[in-house]
Amino acid sequence: MSEFDDQTPLLPLARIEELRALLHRANRFYYVEADPIMSDTEFDRLLAELARLEEAHPEAHDPDSPTSRVGGEPVSGFETVSHARRMMSIDNTYSMEDVRAWHERVVKALGDDAPVYVCEPKIDGVAINLRFDQGRLVAAVTRGDGEQGDLVTSNVRAMESVPLVLAEDPPAVLEVRGEIYMPDASFERVNADRETRGEQLFANARNSTAGTLKSLDPAVVRARGLRFCAHGRGEVVGLEDVPTYSEFVGRIRAFGLAVSNRTMVCTTIDEVLQCIETFGAERGEVGFATDGMVVRVDSFAAQDTLGETAKAPRWCIAFKYPAEQAVTRLLKVDWQVGKGGTLTPRATMEPVFVAGTTVKHATMHNIEEIRRKDIRLGDRVVIEKAGEIIPQIVEPVVAERTGDEQPIEPPATCLECAGVVEQEGPKLYCTNPECAGQFRERLKWFVGRGQMDIDGFGEKLVDQLLDAGLVSHFADLFRLNRDDLLALERMGETSADNLLAALDEARGRGLARVLAGLGIRHIGTSASKILAGAFADADALLAAEEVELEALPDFGAITAKALHDYLASDSARSTFSLLAEVGVSLESERGGVVDESSVFSGQVVVITGTLEGFKRSELSERLETLGAKVTGSVSAKTTLLIAGEKAGSKRAKAESLGVEIWDEPRLLEELSRLQG
């Protein structure tokens, strides 16, 4: 029992109130104070308890309950609405002299030698206006053209970093402007996910944020981990006693709104310039994209005196850090082998400082790109950090060529294994299935999270094992003994024992994880789950006909053929038999991965409407482990629709197609039957 459980049993309505307050507070401590009061698991558990109680007590309905973030209905579009007060843009500058000149204009206009300034990092996201009436979030509108923007309230409500209800004693009307942004870690996760699904990657976190906010499905927004940071006011009724921006920031923080933890009050222009410089050196490390420093006059009265131009306020200026580009020399190009055999060019350059870090490597994408840009070895090249990820080479500086530059030739053979290289589209591939370079990448994939998930086996250990010649096949991992491991550099007894225990645990992960780990072309995690749902073990899978594979949900002719070819190969057969020899389970039921008797097995499921007791993403995952394929839209292939409250067009379509429809109680019943 945790401290948040019902200590002295309360009447249900009181417990509902208690849980709502607790969950609102938990969000505030997580997102505003950065000081969590409970774990994610605990949060989800209490949220589920609240959902159950609310379902049993509809009279306690509250549109702003923490449960209302879950399962908001997809929308068909966004309404354009007017801002109560115009959202202005800010004048930009790239020079310190301009900031000083701006300061002199402020001094002159105010007749005050020492105006107080506030500096705040400028986050590279999407500007938004949040409106709270009587402390409740009623509207979220994008900047748009400053006069009118898009009403994206349903999506913003799905963001846990934005409070639905303000704490303390909020004013009658509070409009807060701020930035919605995607932290680097979320951005990388979103792109990695898109990559596995073969979708086009977002160029940077800002595009990813904008795309997410315009998603028609709040569940997508909820899953993406967007953050909010306040940086201004719109219409405000009832905070007239607050005279400065810095005090305003303190007040709204107490209401539960996230503000920058780098807000700095400066009393001289030199302090302002120092602040700009300091952050310039540190901004690569804050964990999200920033592109400048906003400097504003702190006093609201002084702001009113200064007024605004047609475009922007006079009391505020944004210093933009220089474009994150640099020029350096290209020294060499390596062709790195990926797990699927792709050879990717990686540039090594003379080290150069860009966007807060020293870089010496850059990506060049592929051979076609190199030819199109005519990049040559020895060229002076412009490099750029796009959205703070790996730098890329933008273009050669042709004017600085000496004539000694050499064209970049694609390798005729694989540098790792001397295997034959072939070009397919813009990419080069090593065609040797025994390639040591590919195996290194495939082994790193095999041990990774979501595949065999072997705790403690990071990239470095894999490199060590390969370099020591201890592993030349996946199965060899499971033959490692204590002495093998202890012979490795910097390996202690405890670590070695933990690694052996992790290997032992991984033996039981079951067929779906093994298939996902092998890195078979076209067979990712979800295809592996479908296969494990359809076949009892590896032997049954090896005996499958191509037509059987093609008939599986979401398997097209290409996937089926590629898989069938692989299964028919000697290498596949030996892989499976070697794994079986070392005790790795190749059965579907093992590890709780798939229950073949599950009513969900083989179903093509669509989830719609508001579900009280489930996060949609978690429900999807659960159904997939039970052998279902969860898709986004109803089609002739759909076999089951799970319809929560307020299910709309999807339900109608499912009805017209004669698809079986379950409501939430039925879903719960089926799930509990599986557990029992």
Ligand SMILES: [Zn+2]
């Ligand atoms: Zn190779």
